[in-house]
Amino acid sequence: MSTLTPSHAIVLRTVERCGTTVEAARQLHLTQSAVSKIIARSEASLGIAVFDRRDGRLVLRPQARALLQALGSVEGEWRALRDAVGDLRSGRALPLRIASTPSIGQGLIAQAIRRLVTEYPQARIELIMGDAPTELSQGSADLGVMFSPRVTDDIALTPLARASIIALVREDDPLANRGAVSLPELRQRRLICFDREKSPLGWLIARAHEAAGLDYAPFMTVPYSISAAHLLARQGDVILIDSLLTQAQRFEGLVKLTVTPELPITICLMTPRSRPLSRLAARFVEILTEA
């Protein structure tokens, strides 16, 4: 015996409204015999007669009034589900959550998002500025994009692009016209940079200082490159940050210097190994890796 389906509910309610199978068939764009068959199947599956047949008309049995009301809920919920599937398909229902840093977010990710939204104009996207490995492990982000992150075994890393560490100084700084600078030349300068424990870039810069026989002692540590760029206050201060930020944004009154020898950094995509990606997230990964 077939089970009651939402389509059956829609047919039964239309027949109740119209009173005849002919009119119901017309409204539902079905044949009259199809409507009659659905009524018979529905009544068989429910184990009750829903309609009385009187003078060629189908009249709802008084006992079945509450049933028709319940079938109304079936029809309403089914329509709502169909709409919700549309929202799922368009990317509106499940946001793509990307954990990253402002400099990567403004450059690489912004370009990839621009491509993604041409394909999914209604997609919802959340850019999370936080510790990407933690956000990913907790399930509060679907993807992470970071500089050389330290991650657990549950996270797969894919190298996406290379960048390097640069220095920023004020335009009235004696170094401003040099174009390049080495770490020993910055020995007497007040450094604004990343914490060696909290940031992979901080760890990398600290290691480069040690390799050059220098102490790594920034007078101010910041979580993101953009914070450092905004904090450069006094003449003589130097900030060491990633090169992506100045590619994405111009900072009035600041001059970029290449650091020699080069301190290369790798931007990595992080994906969870044990969780599948949504279609939107999978497409975003494709766009990022194609770039």
Add this chain to the structure above:
Amino acid sequence: MKLNALHVIDAFVRLGGTGEAAQGLGISQSAVIKSLRQAEQELALSLVATVQGRLTPTPEALELTRLARPSFAALRRARHEADMIRVGMADRLRIATVPGLAHSILPPAIAGARLALDDRAAVEVMFDHVRDHLSAAEADLAISYGPMAVEGLSDIALRCSPLVCVLDEAHPLAESEVLTRGDLEGARLISYGPDGVSRSDSFQEALGQAGLADRIAITVRHTDTACHLAREGVGIAVVDGFVISSGLTEGLAVRPLENSPLVTAYAHHRDGAPLDRAARILLDHLSAAGA
């Protein structure tokens, strides 16, 4: 969108794999996979991904299953209505309540109402999610321990009762006329746990005010269970005094709790829709018994 396919997706998500879904549905694993792939095509959604060599539900599949729940519930309600018609209970009084009150104040009120209606009224009692049942018009009348304070639903305070202690007659504390909180120190207490749904629950508030909320060692859903456990000598049941009228405490000692806060039983119905005769008579009996 096909109902059968949704059932397969639901089983796949709920049971966590295609093999498990096949076992649950009593079909072959290849039929499950075929159905999932067809649904992916039809809905243009990604539902299945291979993660660490295993077919796993995607975030879209999890969300779709969550969204489909109201449709499944509406179909279940429709089938239930048909069952009620089949057994001659199409015209019935539907009461949603919590187990604590279903076994105390409700039975005598139903007995009285049936007598007044010449034994003609069929009654369906449903437990839990009282507010949802009433709001969805699945119940005509509801009884709970607190006001719902929801627009469109009326709250009627029926009667109040202090907390009482139910214990085996052989228990040493049964010799006391009244029990204090101090008497209950060291005793294993049995009572109802919060249902996690009600916005206001005068029973839980009374337990808290009596300083017993964090003293309950065994939580139960039903008054009968609490009384049976007391009869077995497992502990002392702390319940509302409405239970005395139920007969469940026969052969047990019932002792008032000194200075007990009051528990209030409420009736609820939808505004606007007038109560039918059977519901009005039952409501009169519930109110009158407390007068």
